[in-house]
Amino acid sequence: MENRDIARILSETADLMEVAGEDPFRIRSYRNAVQAIDSLNENIADILGNPERKLTEIPAIGKSIAAHIEELCREGKLKRHQELCAKYPPITLELLRLQGLGPKGVEVLLTHFRVQSLDDLERLCKEGKLRELPRMGEKLEQKLLKSIEAYRRITGRYLISVADELATETQQYLLRGPGVQKVTPAGSLRRGKDTIGDIDLLVTGGEPQKVVEYFLRFPKISEVIAKGENKVSVKLREGIQVDLRMLEPENFGAALQYFTGSKEHSVALRTRAKRMGLQLNEYGLFRVSANARVAGRTEKEVYGALGLAYIEPELRENCGEIDAAAEHRLPRLVRLVDIRGDLHMHSTATDGRCSIAEMAHAAKERGLEYIAITDHTKALAMANGLNEKRVLAQIKEIRKIESQMEGLRIFAGMEVDIHQDGTLDLDDDVLSQLDVVVGSVHSYMTISPEEMTDRLLRAFENPCLHIVAHPTGRLLLRREPFGFDLERVLEAAKRRHIAMEINAFPDRLDLCDQHARLCKEKGVKIVISTDSHHTTHLQNMKYGVLTARRAWLEKKDVLNTLPAAEFKKALQRSPAQVR
Numbered sequence: 001m002e003n004r005d006i007a008r009i010l011s012e013t014a015d016l017m018e019v020a021g022e023d024p025f026r027i028r029s030y031r032n033a034v035q036a037i038d039s040l041n042e043n044i045a046d047i048l049g050n051p052e053r054k055l056t057e058i059p060a061i062g063k064s065i066a067a068h069i070e071e072l073c074r075e076g077k078l079k080r081h082q083e084l085c086a087k088y089p090p091i092t093l094e095l096l097r098l099q100g101l102g103p104k105g106v107e108v109l110l111t112h113f114r115v116q117s118l119d120d121l122e123r124l125c126k127e128g129k130l131r132e133l134p135r136m137g138e139k140l141e142q143k144l145l146k147s148i149e150a151y152r153r154i155t156g157r158y159l160i161s162v163a164d165e166l167a168t169e170t171q172q173y174l175l176r177g178p179g180v181q182k183v184t185p186a187g188s189l190r191r192g193k194d195t196i197g198d199i200d201l202l203v204t205g206g207e208p209q210k211v212v213e214y215f216l217r218f219p220k221i222s223e224v225i226a227k228g229e230n231k232v233s234v235k236l237r238e239g240i241q242v243d244l245r246m247l248e249p250e251n252f253g254a255a256l257q258y259f260t261g262s263k264e265h266s267v268a269l270r271t272r273a274k275r276m277g278l279q280l281n282e283y284g285l286f287r288v289s290a291n292a293r294v295a296g297r298t299e300k301e302v303y304g305a306l307g308l309a310y311i312e313p314e315l316r317e318n319c320g321e322i323d324a325a326a327e328h329r330l331p332r333l334v335r336l337v338d339i340r341g342d343l344h345m346h347s348t349a350t351d352g353r354c355s356i357a358e359m360a361h362a363a364k365e366r367g368l369e370y371i372a373i374t375d376h377t378k379a380l381a382m383a384n385g386l387n388e389k390r391v392l393a394q395i396k397e398i399r400k401i402e403s404q405m406e407g408l409r410i411f412a413g414m415e416v417d418i419h420q421d422g423t424l425d426l427d428d429d430v431l432s433q434l435d436v437v438v439g440s441v442h443s444y445m446t447i448s449p450e451e452m453t454d455r456l457l458r459a460f461e462n463p464c465l466h467i468v469a470h471p472t473g474r475l476l477l478r479r480e481p482f483g484f485d486l487e488r489v490l491e492a493a494k495r496r497h498i499a500m501e502i503n504a505f506p507d508r509l510d511l512c513d514q515h516a517r518l519c520k521e522k523g524v525k526i527v528i529s530t531d532s533h534h535t536t537h538l539q540n541m542k543y544g545v546l547t548a549r550r551a552w553l554e555k556k557d558v559l560n561t562l563p564a565a566e567f568k569k570a571l572q573r574s575p576a577q578v579r
Helices: 003-019 024-039 044-048 063-075 079-087 091-096 103-113 118-126 138-154 160-174 187-191 208-215 249-260 263-275 299-305 321-326 356-365 388-403 449-460 486-496 513-522 535-550 564-571
Strands: 182-185 198-204 221-227 231-236 241-247 278-281 284-287 292-295 370-376 409-417 436-440 499-503 526-529
Touching (some): 003 063, 044 063, 091 118, 103 118, 118 138, 160 208, 160 241, 182 187, 187 198, 208 241, 241 249, 249 278, 249 284, 263 278, 263 321, 356 388, 370 388, 370 436, 449 486, 499 513, 499 535, 513 535, 526 535
Parallel strands (some): 198 241, 370 409, 409 436, 499 526
Antiparallel strands (some): 182 198, 221 231
């Protein structure tokens, strides 16, 4: 059993225990274990297979949880999880994923209305039945209707990190296949979308039938959906569909372009080809009058024959990229190698899993030139947030660790909560001693868009604020973004010289690509940061960069592409910008 499967079952067990009203401390131990497993850079199975290792060596995993994990790996299931699943109907876990409906609310729905499906809940909300119960009113009914709509929209989609990991694992398996030369991901994964519906893999080399037979022995396959001479579709154990296509080298570029999409981009390209007397399909670009092949071996060849500069996959959404390519004004997109620093990460001082020194050494090994340690502040009590005294002590600790390291600048920072009234969660005299102040909203996310806008605008008045973290508060596949007037907020950010974050954590990717592109248009600078809580999370920077590329961002648009000294200078706000 793999780490993600163990974490999922433990997480579901904790959710169901919460519905059952069991001991909160016990529930918390499950959730802490899930976080620890998510942060591991080695397989649980490997630890169990080593007689010299113990699961209890992993922080947050005690004897009881370790026993559950051993049971899971040994039996493929967990008795406690199965007991809870048997106690509650299957809809329970889906109800828990709806925004606005916590464990107590779920328990009420199951007890009073015996809800068996989302259709049942939708009907109850439309009939106004929930408002008949204590602490449930019309507002909740409207919120749940929106949540149900959002949930249905995202069902069957996966975080890009999950799809990326599974695609890589499948790709590595295929590359060991008979005669296989190249395996290339296509589709929305190649375009860097934040969530993925299925995985498209294009294979060149080898006899198609032998490659298909080899692929169908992949241990992760749970179901064969369709099988043909040059294509096979399967479902993996994780539920995601993989479509495998075998290609001839001379068709590879045209097929890669076709299967990368997007649909809208491809339609626009085919329309352009038709106007030029050409026909574009997955086999190549052809001149209609002579039925002659014009291009198809590479994507650049295809785009060039259409009179276009090469369009990077992340831009292929029919949002102006074809005109820009025709007029040679495509942006020179930011790259992962351009990123010099990471300005949002946590340590064991709050809810991180690694020490400041461990985070620093890991960042240096990844080639970063600077980082900012930005632990939580006191308002986030559940994360052991720091008060003013502890912040000052941490600043001293950071300075000491930095003095002992060569080749890495460590900025003393803090992720400071923005209160409901727009004030920041630390005194200004302490904030002013920090190198980087990252403001974020973690509470009162359901206030009206007008109130949220005012809240952010008031926070911008604080002269110490540099960056706004995960600005819309969304959690992909779990929580919709909170509402506010983005244009007003960005205008204020530009005026006040405040940067907005693309949070690279795969659950967030916030700002999204469309909002980040609006930042570029408004002249608001961006910071791409990982929000790491473990050294392994630093690798998520690539997803933030993909989002930035989808937003048409260039190196000049992203502050942490600057050298450390220039970055620090770029954060400074003039008296006019503060007023």
